[in-house]
Amino acid sequence: MSNDPLLQPFQLKHLTLRNRVMTTSHEPAYPEDGMPKERYIAYHAERAKAGVALTMTAGSAVVSRDSPPSFNNVLAYKDEVVPWIRQLTDACHAYGCAVMIQLTHLGRRTGWNKGDWLPSISSGPHREPAHRAFAKIVEDWDIARVIANFADAAERMKQGGMDGIEIEAYGHLIDQFWSPLTNALDGPYGAFSLETRMRFGLDIIDAVRERVGPDFIVGIRYTADEAAKGGITPEVGLEMAQVLKATGKIDFFNVIRGRVHSDPALTDVIPLQGMASAPHLDFAGAVRAATGLPTFHAARIPDVATARHAISAGLLDMVGMTRAHMADPHIVRKVMEGREDDIRPCVGATYCLDRIYQGGEALCIHNAATGRELQMPQVISPAETRRKIVVVGAGPGGLEAARVCAERGHDVTVFEAADQPGGQIRLTAQSPRKREMIGIIDWRMAQCAARNVRFQFNTYAEAADVTALAPDVAIIATGGLPNLELFETCGEAAHVISTWDILSGDVKPAGRVLIYDESGDNPGLQAAEMAAEVGANVEVMTPDRSIAPEVMGMNLTPYLRNLQKFGVRLTVAERLLGVVRDGNQLAATIGTDYSDFTKVQHYDQVVVNYGTRPLDDLYFDLRDGSSNGGQLDHDAFIAGGPQALRVNPDGAYQLFRIGDAVSSRNTHAAIYDALRLCHVM
Structure with a gap:
């Protein structure tokens, strides 16, 4: 016994949880037709297999x-x-992991123009800013119906073999x-x-407990402090908490602090990179101390040290490491095996949640196997x-390719033109609140070092450098360079600089x-x-109808707070058409996609953010000598199968390019390119 x-095990009613680590309820948006089918099951089973004690499903x-x-x-x-x-x-129990599910009625936290097109309902007239729907104010028959619905759903979960349920009572x-x-x-x-305010929830608890009986585990996740005036x-x-405990019908608390009605409020409840870790942990501990009921909590507990403190200090009985397990589902196993330094870090990018709130599926920014467990391995198997x-390029895509190939047992050499790895992530990490992003690079460098990957930095590789090593496979991960063209015009805009110039510090x-x-x-x-932080008078202009649509809500919050x-x-729906010098200033001609309107405005600097253009010269120099002519078998690539195209019998090597060397995309795309190409190589 460790x-x-x-x-340490934890006894929750009749249920023995094998350790103190859980994933709290969250919705990765993997259901199909509203059902938790194969993909959903594989996602939770992977974490169960790797040692988590309790997986709380649905969110x-x-x-x-x-x-x-x-x-979804x-x-x-x-x-x-x-x-x-x-x-x-059954899939999770097979690995000794307990399984519960969170039940809710969303109230105003949804829309009316989906599903059965029924109006949402709530206890008040105001819409939730995040979901924008004006709800019908509940009537007495709505209340009775919803109470019965909770009891019916709880019974279904018990019939399905769940170890318990968590009633969702925040937001x-x-x-x-x-x-x-x-x-x-x-x-009433x-x-x-x-x-009177609590009566509805208490009636639900009564109905649920009556339906499932005294032995079934029933907990509640609720906000014990809205951190808002009047709340x-x-x-x-x-x-x-004392009222809930006094019912004798609640077996655990899952404590939240804050509100989730808007993007800024949600971001304070679930902090991201650059914000404090575990900001509500002590408060959750105060609820535990005051009530003595088993207490769970999760809010940016990204690392084992913080989780261990939460338990050892008596603040929590079960510690939620939900985003951390999206980054690395094998945290508990690695702790048990003394491999904490091998844990893939959660860097707090919150790409996972932002995608959900944008209507997508949860994906980890640097673990491309998460959510794809049916096709992509979380543990790389050796090659025959x-x-x-x-590999040419030591950005996130190139390093992922090197890591995966090395784990397969291959002999790997990486060329990198810069004096250190990281690519565009190193630029991102220049901002203090985004420094954690470098963990994407540091973890891969450590993984590569442990597997004897050779690096040649300060080397702008040419075709001869690659072919001199007589490779079986060449992977071009050279990324891109800033695109300074203006939309559908010829050539680069004159007199402008790139965002890279600002981020790198090359231009003040x-x-x-x-x-x-x-x-x-x-x-x-x-x-x-x-x-803005160094005193410039800044305007952000976009031709889109909203600011930075690719950034998404939670990550947008700290930007907007600072800006x-x-x-x-912040200027929307205006397009930069051209820039000329006018004395000591730059005269920018500005138009719009919505009319023929134009105007001229003067600036001291014009900075363009228009993605990257592939740095692909080396790829084209190597293509004729490759056996596949640089071609990618899309069917095999999508299915996660090996690449077997051979269009040039005289070719000496296979050639592939990934990430921004193909087209301007993002970090996750580059890493996913590398994983699905290399895990079967």
Whole structure:
């Protein structure tokens, strides 16, 4: 038996949890037709296999038809969910992992123009800013119906073999009753007192407990402090905890602090890179100390040291490491094996959650196997035949290719033109609040070092350098260079600089600066932030109808907080058409896609963010000597199968290019290119 606090078992009612690590309820948006099918099961089973004690599924499973999925949620109101839940629980139980599910009615935290086109319902008239739907104010028959729906759904989960359920009471309908900010009702469920506000949730708990019996585990996730004027205060939150405990029907608390009604509020509840780690941990510990009930919590607990402290200090009984397990599902196994330094770090990029809230599926920015467990391996298997691999470029894609090939047992050499690895991530990490991004590079460099990958830095590789090593495979991961062209015009814009110039520090921003953001991704806003911080008068302009649509809500929050603090002007729906010198200034001609309107404005600097152009000369120099002519078998690539095209019998090597050397995309795309190409190489 280990002495590690994280590896101690925990007794929750009749259920023995094998250690203190869990993944809290979250919706990766993998269901199909509202059911947790093969992909969903494989995702949770991978983490169960790797040692997590409790996987809390769904975020959340919806109990009513007028709670249509906001994030491709599991539909707990359908009887057909039961056999799929059974398959999910069986798959996790087979590895000794307990499984629970979170049940909810979203209330106003959804829309009306989806699913069955029923109006959303809530306890007040105001729409939630994040989901923009004005809800119908609940009637008494709605209340009775939803209470019954919760009980029905809980029974289905018990029939499906779940070890317990967690009732979701923060941000969703129950919390909308509980919060003074969102309850505008009269009558027995009205806003008059804590007792009347809590009655709806307590009635749900009563109905659920009556349906599932005394032995089934029932917990609740609730906000014990809304951290908002007029909302639930810490004192009220602790009083609520005592009321819930006094029912005798709640087996655990999962404590939240804050609100989730808007992107900024959500970002404070679930902090991302550059924000404090575990900011609500001590508060969760205070709830545990005041109530004595088993207490769970998760909010940016990204590393084993913080998780271990949460348990050893008696702040939590079970510690949630949810995003961390998206980055590395094998955390617990590596702790058990004394390999903590081998854990792939969560860098707090929150690409996972931002994609969900944008209507996509959860993906980790630098673990491309997460969510793709049916096609991509989380653990690389050795190859039958050792091959010689040359990778050109030590950015995230090139390093992933080198890592995976080395894990396969191949002989790997990496050429890099710069004096250190990282590519564009090294530029990103120049901003203090984005420094954690370098963990993507540092982890891969450590993995490569452990597998004897050879690096040649300060080497601008040419074709002869590659062929001199007589490789079996050459992988071009040279990335791209800033694109300074303006949309559908000939040649580069005159007198402009790139965001790279600002991020690298090669050009010091000064005076009136225009950041012209055609791409709508991070470099534009990051350059604007850096320019504003040193005193420049900054305007961010985009031809799009919104600022930085590729950045997405949670990551947009810290940018906007900083840009607004410095008075940065945000201009939408205007297009840069050209730049000429006018004395000591630059005269920018500006138009719009919506009309023939144009104007001229003057700036001291014009900075263009329009993606990258592939740095692909080496690829084309090597193509004729390759056996595949540089071709990629798309069917095999998509299926995760080996590349076997041979169009040139005289070719001496296979040749591939990945990441921005193909086209301007993002870090995840480059890493995914490398993984699916190399894991079968």
